[in-house]
Amino acid sequence: MEISFNSPTRPPSTHLLFLLIIPFLYTLTWPCPAAAQELLKGFEATPNPSISSFQPLLNDSSGKFSFGFLLVNSTQLALAVLHVPSSEPLWIANSTTLSRWSDRTQVFFNGSLVISDPHTTFWSTQTQGDKLVLLNNSNLQIQRGLDNSNNVPTVLWQSFDHPTNTLVETQNFTSTMTLVSSNGLYSMRLGNNFIGLYAKFDSNYDQIYWKHKALQARAQIVEGGGPIHLRVDPDGWLGMYQNETAPVDVESFNSFQRTLDGLLMVRLEPDGNLKAYYWSGSSWVLDYQAISDTCDLPSPCGSYGLCTPGTGCSCLDNSTGFSSGECPGSGSYSTDLCTDPKTQNDTKVLRREGVDVPPYKELMRYETMPSLEECENTCERNCSCYGAVYNNASGFCYILDYPIQTLLGTGDDSKVGYFKIREGAKKKRVDPGLGVGIGLLGAAFLCLVGAIGFGSYKIWMNRRRVNRMLEEETGGAMSGPYKDLGSASFKSIEMCTATATAGHR
Numbered sequence: 439m440e441i442s443f444n445s446p447t448r449p450p451s452t453h454l455l456f457l458l459i460i461p462f463l464y465t466l467t468w469p470c471p472a473a474a475q476e477l478l479k480g481f482e483a484t485p486n487p488s489i490s491s492f493q494p495l496l497n498d499s500s501g502k503f504s505f506g507f508l509l510v511n512s513t514q515l516a517l518a519v520l521h522v523p524s525s526e527p528l529w530i531a532n533s534t535t536l537s538r539w540s541d542r543t544q545v546f547f548n549g550s551l552v553i554s555d556p557h558t559t560f561w562s563t564q565t566q567g568d569k570l571v572l573l574n575n576s577n578l579q580i581q582r583g584l585d586n587s588n589n590v591p592t593v594l595w596q597s598f599d600h601p602t603n604t605l606v607e608t609q610n611f612t613s614t615m616t617l618v619s620s621n622g623l624y625s626m627r628l629g630n631n632f633i634g635l636y637a638k639f640d641s642n643y644d645q646i647y648w649k650h651k652a653l654q655a656r657a658q659i660v661e662g663g664g665p666i667h668l669r670v671d672p673d674g675w676l677g678m679y680q681n682e683t684a685p686v687d688v689e690s691f692n693s694f695q696r697t698l699d700g701l702l703m704v705r706l707e708p709d710g711n712l713k714a715y716y717w718s719g720s721s722w723v724l725d726y727q728a729i730s731d732t733c734d735l736p737s738p739c740g741s742y743g744l745c746t747p748g749t750g751c752s753c754l755d756n757s758t759g760f761s762s763g764e765c766p767g768s769g770s771y772s773t774d775l776c777t778d779p780k781t782q783n784d785t786k787v788l789r790r791e792g793v794d795v796p797p798y799k800e801l802m803r804y805e806t807m808p809s810l811e812e813c814e815n816t817c818e819r820n821c822s823c824y825g826a827v828y829n830n831a832s833g834f835c836y837i838l839d840y841p842i843q844t845l846l847g848t849g850d851d852s853k854v855g856y857f858k859i860r861e862g863a864k865k866k867r868v869d870p871g872l873g874v875g876i877g878l879l880g881a882a883f884l885c886l887v888g889a890i891g892f893g894s895y896k897i898w899m900n901r902r903r904v905n906r907m908l909e910e911e912t913g914g915a916m917s918g919p920y921k922d923l924g925s926a927s928f929k930s931i932e933m934c935t936a937t938a939t940a941g942h943r
C-alpha cells in the first residue's frame with residue numbers, strides 16, 4: 439500500500455484531514471477481531487485507545503473499502519467508510535455531536551447501527567435490520583431478510599442515501615440530499631433543473647454562488663415528471679437525470695469515456711469548489727472542477743480580501759500584506775452594525791480603487807447614482823450596509839449588505855470601493871454556531887478558518903431577496919481559464935499541509 443502525501447494532485451481537504459489522522463496511520467498493530475464482510479445483530483465494539491487513526495470494523499469484498507472508527511480532531515470518534523489505499527474518508531456518519539475516542543464509547547448493531555456512551559446516544563440508523571454489509575462500491579447497507587421473489591435482501595438504510603461531502607461512482611444524488619463541505623460552509627443541492635452550490639456565510643441564509651442548469655441536449659426535463667437526480671458515471675461524467683432513459687445533462691470530466699480502473703469521486707471542497715478525482719493507484723488525480731478560475735470561488739481570499747486574476751490574493755487594505763492569510767477587518771463583526779451600537783463608533787472607513795463586486799455581481803442590488811460621494815453617503819447612513827462599490831463609468835452603486843468577503847481586483851480605477859471596518863474588535867476566528875456538520879472535521883475547519891480567515895460571517899442581512907434573484911436569474915456554469923494563484927496566496931493552507939506532512943514523516 440503506497441501513499442504519496444506530497445502529491446500535488448491530492449484534494450486539498452485531504453491535506454487538512456491528514457493533519458488529524460495521518461500521522462499515526464499505518465502504525466496500527468491492533469488485531470481486528472471484528473473485521474468481516476458482514477456484521478450481525480449483537481455486534482459491538484469500542485475504540486482501541488492505542489489506535490490513533492482508523493480502526494476497521496468491516497471490509498468490503500474487494501478490500502478497497504473499510505468501515506470503522508475514524509479519529510477526528512485528535513480526541514473524537516466518527517464512524518466512517520474509508521478508501522483504503524488512500525485512507526480517504528468517503529463517508530462519515532452525520533452526528534450532531536461527536537463521541538469521544540474512549541472505551542466508554544460503544545458502537546453496536548442491534549438492528550440499528552448505534553453510537554453511544556453510558557449517557558448519550560449520539561447517532562442511530564433507527565432500523566430493524568438483520569445485518570450490516572459493506573458493498574464493493576463503498577455503500578454501507580443495513581439489510582433485512584431475503585425477498586422471496588428474487589432472493590435479494592431488503593435494504594433498510596444505506597450510507598449512499600446520506601452522503602457527506604463526497605459522491606463515488608454509481609452513487610445516486612437526489613433532490614432530498616445535500617453535500618456539505620468539511621468545514622460546513624458550502625453545500626450542494628439540486629433544484630428542479632439545476633445543480634446549485636451554496637455558501638453559508640450566515641446562519642440564516644444560503645447564498646447560491648454557482649448554478650449549472652441542465653442543457654437538455656439528450657433529453658428534455660418534463661414538467662411534473664418528478665425531481666432530477668445525479669449520478670457519477672464510471673466513464674468520466676456527471677449525469678443529471680429525470681428518468682433513467684437518457685440524461686438531461688452530461689458534465690464531462692477529463693477522463694470522459696476513457697476506461698480507467700481507478701475509483702472516481704466527486705467532492706465538495708472546503709473552498710467551495712466541486713471537483714472530481716480518479717484514483718490512479720497512487721494518488722487522486724484531478725479530473726474536473728466546477729469553478730476553474732480561483733477568483734470565481736465564493737471567498738478565495740477570505741474576508742476583506744481582494745482576488746486579482748493572474749496575481750492572487752491581497753487585502754482590501756493595501757497597507758497590509760496577505761502574508762498572514764487574514765486581512766484587517768476579517769472577523770470583526772460579531773453582530774451586525776445595526777444591533778450593536780458600539781460598532782457605530784468603532785467603525786472606520788476603507789477606500790480602495792480598482793475593485794469590483796464578486797462574480798455574481800449582476801445579481802446584486804445596485805442603484806444608479808450621479809457620484810461616488812452619493813454612493814458612499816447612502817452606505818454610510820445605513821447600518822445594514824457594510825460597503826459599496828461605485829462604478830464611475832456606469833454610475834452603478836452596488837450595496838454590500840453583508841459582511842465583506844473577497845472582492846475582485848480590476849485594473850479599472852473608475853471602480854471604487856468603500857468599506858466599513860470595525861476597529862479594535864477582538865478577532866473572532868471560530869464561530870461555533872456557524873453551521874452543522876462543522877463538528878465532523880473540526881480541526882480541518884480550524885485550519886481552514888485560520889488560513890482563509892473566514893472568521894465569523896455572523897450576519898448576512900437581507901439575503902432572501904438576493905437569493906431569490908439568484909435563483910431566478912443565474913445562468914449556466916461559470917467558466918474561464920484556470921489560473922494558479924501561486925504559493926503566496928494560500929500560504930497558510932500550505933502551512934497546514936506542511937504540518938501534516940511533517941507530522942507524518
Ligand SMILES: *[C@@H]1O[C@H](CO)[C@@H](O)[C@H](O)[C@H]1NC(C)=O
Nearest residue numbers: 470473474494496497504522
Ligand atoms: C480489513 O482491512 C484492514 C486494513 O484496512 C486489515 O487490517 C484487516 O485485516 C482486514 N480484515 C479482514 C477481515 O479482511
Ligand SMILES: *[C@@H]1O[C@H](CO)[C@@H](O)[C@H](O)[C@H]1NC(C)=O
Nearest residue numbers: 548549550552559562565566
Ligand atoms: C437498539 O438500541 C437502541 C439504543 O439502545 C434502542 O433505542 C433500540 O430500541 C434498539 N433497537 C432494537 C431493535 O432493539
Ligand SMILES: *[C@@H]1O[C@H](CO)[C@@H](O)[C@H](O)[C@H]1NC(C)=O
Nearest residue numbers: 498499500501502573574575
Ligand atoms: C462488485 O460486486 C458485484 C456483485 O455483488 C460484482 O458483480 C462486481 O463485479 C463487483 N465489482 C468490483 C469492482 O469488484
Ligand SMILES: *[C@@H]1O[C@H](CO)[C@@H](O)[C@H](O)[C@H]1NC(C)=O
Nearest residue numbers: 532601602616617618874875
Ligand atoms: C447533517 O445533519 C444536519 C441536521 O442534523 C443537516 O442540516 C446537514 O445537512 C447534514 N449534513 C449532511 C452532509 O447531510
Ligand SMILES: *[C@@H]1O[C@H](CO)[C@@H](O)[C@H](O)[C@H]1NC(C)=O
Nearest residue numbers: 575577598608609610669682
Ligand atoms: C442509482 O439509481 C439507479 C436508477 O434508479 C439504479 O439502477 C442504481 O442501482 C442506483 N445506484 C446505486 C448505487 O444504488
Ligand SMILES: *[C@@H]1O[C@H](CO)[C@@H](O)[C@H](O)[C@H]1NC(C)=O
Nearest residue numbers: 656657658663681682683684
Ligand atoms: C424518459 O425520458 C425520455 C426522454 O425525455 C422520454 O422519452 C420518456 O418518455 C421518459 N420516460 C418516462 C417513464 O417518463
Ligand SMILES: *[C@@H]1O[C@H](CO)[C@@H](O)[C@H](O)[C@H]1NC(C)=O
Nearest residue numbers: 778779780781782783784785
Ligand atoms: C459614540 O460616540 C458618541 C460621540 O462621540 C458618544 O456620545 C456615544 O456615547 C458613543 N456611543 C457608544 C455606544 O459608545
Ligand SMILES: *[C@@H]1O[C@H](CO)[C@@H](O)[C@H](O)[C@H]1NC(C)=O
Nearest residue numbers: 755756757758789790791792
Ligand atoms: C493604497 O491605496 C490608496 C487608495 O487607493 C492609494 O492612494 C495608495 O497609494 C495605495 N498604497 C499603496 C502602498 O499601494
Ligand SMILES: *[C@@H]1O[C@H](CO)[C@@H](O)[C@H](O)[C@H]1NC(C)=O
Nearest residue numbers: 820821822823837838839900
Ligand atoms: C438600508 O439597506 C438595506 C439593505 O441594503 C435596505 O434594505 C434598506 O432599505 C436601507 N435603508 C434605508 C433607509 O435606505
Ligand SMILES: *[C@@H]1O[C@H](CO)[C@@H](O)[C@H](O)[C@H]1NC(C)=O
Nearest residue numbers: 810829830831832851852853
Ligand atoms: C467619473 O466620471 C465623470 C463624468 O462621468 C468624469 O468627469 C470623471 O473624470 C470620472 N472620474 C474618474 C475617476 O474616472
Ligand SMILES: *[C@@H]1O[C@H](CO)[C@@H](O)[C@H](O)[C@H]1NC(C)=O
Nearest residue numbers: 511513876877878879880881
Ligand atoms: C477540536 O478539538 C479542540 C481541542 O480539543 C477543541 O477545542 C475544538 O472545539 C474541537 N473542535 C470541534 C469542532 O469539535
